[in-house]
Amino acid sequence: MLDWLSLEWFSLSTMRSFDWVYPLVLYALPVVPLLFMIKGLLRLKSRSKLDMAMFEGTVRWQWSSLLRFVPEVVFMLFVMLVLLALARPQRINEQVEQTAEGIDIVLVMDVSGSMELQDIKPNRLEAAKDVAINFINGRVADRIGVVVFAGDAYSLAPLTTDYELLRESIRSIENGMIPNDGTAIGSALAVAINRMRDSNAKSKVAILISDGENTAGSLDPHMAARLAYAHQIKVYTIGIGKDGLVPYDVDADGKTLLVETQLDEKSLREISETGDGKFFRADSRDGLQEVFQNINQYEKTEVREKRFRDTYDYYQVYLKWALLLLLVWMLLKNTFMTNVLED
DSSP, X not given: OOOGGGXXXXXXXXXXXXXXXXXXXXXXXXXXXXXXXXXXXXXXXXXXXXXXXXXXXXXXXXXXXXGGGHHHHHHHHHHHHHHHHHTOEEEEEEEEEEEEEOOEEEEEEEOSGGGGOOSSSSOHHHHHHHHHHHHHHTOXXXXXXXXXXXXXXXXXXXXXXXXXXHHHHHHTOOTXXXXXXXXXXXXXXXXXXXXXXXXXXXXXXXXXXXXXXOOSOSSOHHHHHHHHXXXXXXXXXXXXXXXXXXXXXXXXXXXEEEEEEOOOXXXXXXXXXXXXXXXXXXXXXXXXXXXXXXXXXXXXXXXXXXXXXXXXXXXXXXXXXXXXXXHHHHHHHTSHHHHHHXX
């Protein structure tokens, strides 16, 4: 049984398909009954002329006359079964074994009041939530956790591969969920480190999303980044939002209210450098999506795939039935009844 700490993901699936080695032979199948039909019509026409010449009158049709075609039908089926055998039908059982050693990722999301600013629609927080969910949807076999922070930092979801739980947790994030406002980046990183410090994953990553500078908490962000590096945790930082005057609300008269904002890009960049990660700036939803796509490529989980293919031939089945019909045809051709009907 695989240890869950190793995050070894295993999948075994079986795919069954029916295939033909020589499918072009199958195109001859409809030709066979067509040829026998033409032969039967020509024979019937010739026999009718002969009967008219001999009896010089109207010939009654007898249902027993149809029995003369039974050997022909049997032989036609024999030929068609031989063609099916020549096409060489096969049943293919293919087993696909996939293994992947996942990584640990903690999303550290700022939920302070400034995340309500609307320079990214509908606001910074909602855009970050949507992109984070898309990021989770693209991961395979990774344990992911969520930390939220404002003036304080809390673990919202533990490291887990239950992606539906993670999506529900992220959807539940809202402004004001942490009463103490502010931006405690150092404390948030400390919570993320605490989640991953005992992990045996091959790679450990913290993705910090924030729009401000550190204004709260008792731990300096740069010290937290050094702690992350000591525990072999990469720290990616994403600065979200635009600088300058940005909209944050609309007053009673419908006028857009603006507020001055400035991202502490220098601190976020230094945190990522200390944490052996990278800094990204995202001032739009598309930009934020592109940032997560880049991180997705940097921290890509390798999925190893093995295929086991078993092939079973079934032409023998068609060939056996064809031989049986051939014997029946030979028997019918030599029976007294057939000889009488052909007189």
